[in-house]
Amino acid sequence: MSENFSNLNEPSEPSSGTAQMPMGIMIVLILLGYIGCYNVDQWNANFAANVHAPFTEPDEVASLAPSAEELLVARGKQVYSKNCVACHQANGAGSGTDIPPLAGSEWVKGDVATIVAITQKGLIGPISVAGKKYGAGAMTAAGETLSPDELAAVISYIRKEWSNGGSAVGVEEVNDARKKVDDSGQSGQWEVKALEAAGFIIPE
Numbered sequence: 001m002s003e004n005f006s007n008l009n010e011p012s013e014p015s016s017g018t019a020q021m022p023m024g025i026m027i028v029l030i031l032l033g034y035i036g037c038y039n040v041d042q043w044n045a046n047f048a049a050n051v052h053a054p055f056t057e058p059d060e061v062a063s064l065a066p067s068a069e070e071l072l073v074a075r076g077k078q079v080y081s082k083n084c085v086a087c088h089q090a091n092g093a094g095s096g097t098d099i100p101p102l103a104g105s106e107w108v109k110g111d112v113a114t115i116v117a118i119t120q121k122g123l124i125g126p127i128s129v130a131g132k133k134y135g136a137g138a139m140t141a142a143g144e145t146l147s148p149d150e151l152a153a154v155i156s157y158i159r160k161e162w163s164n165g166g167s168a169v170g171v172e173e174v175n176d177a178r179k180k181v182d183d184s185g186q187s188g189q190w191e192v193k194a195l196e197a198a199g200f201i202i203p204e
């Protein structure tokens, strides 16, 4: 019993071999690759996430970023404009009569702990600032509720602004000075002689 399969309509067996990619697609791919590389080279600054046009190098961006001290002073300016500007004025000149200047003040350029003590408790004159006597006004405890960060920032600001040429102040220095104020047992506003008696350095 034999069967005849010769007339079965079977598809031909799959075969292996190579087929060429059409030339057009090849050219497009090479071109895209070239454009991609060109752009990476031109704009990406080694994939640095913070570098965007018009800058091309991380160093260039880093050189333009504000320093930690500049940020501190900028923050200090904000604290100043909320807590001090009403009396001492934006130009740091005070009122010319009962409010003394911070610009050019030997107190501001002087010992940091003394400035912390003044902002912490306030001050009642008489006081001599830049060769002039003040005493008709009184300073409130304008810095008492500020955080150590804010106080360090505002003191750094007044020491650096208006060509005062002083140094920036750190949070630790502020905390140490606050402790010294607490230890002094001073309750109300200072007078200059009480500051001196508590061991704070008074400018000549």
Ligand code: HEC
Residues within 6 Å of the ligand: 080, 083, 084, 085, 086, 087, 088, 098, 099, 100, 101, 102, 105, 106, 107, 108, 115, 118, 119, 123, 124, 125, 126, 127, 129, 134, 135, 136, 137, 138, 139, 140, 142, 143, 154, 155, 158
């Ligand atoms: C209510 C007004 C007032 C405010 C607010 C005020 N001050 Fe004063 N400040 C004075 C007066 C007035 C004196 C001088 C004391 C006196 O004559 O009785 C003084 C004195 C000072 C002094 C020492 C003298 C000098 O001129 O250098 C410093 C430093 C100072 N203030 C810093 C500050 C800072 C910082 C702030 C904000 C955190 C501030 N003051 C907020 C009124 C003020």
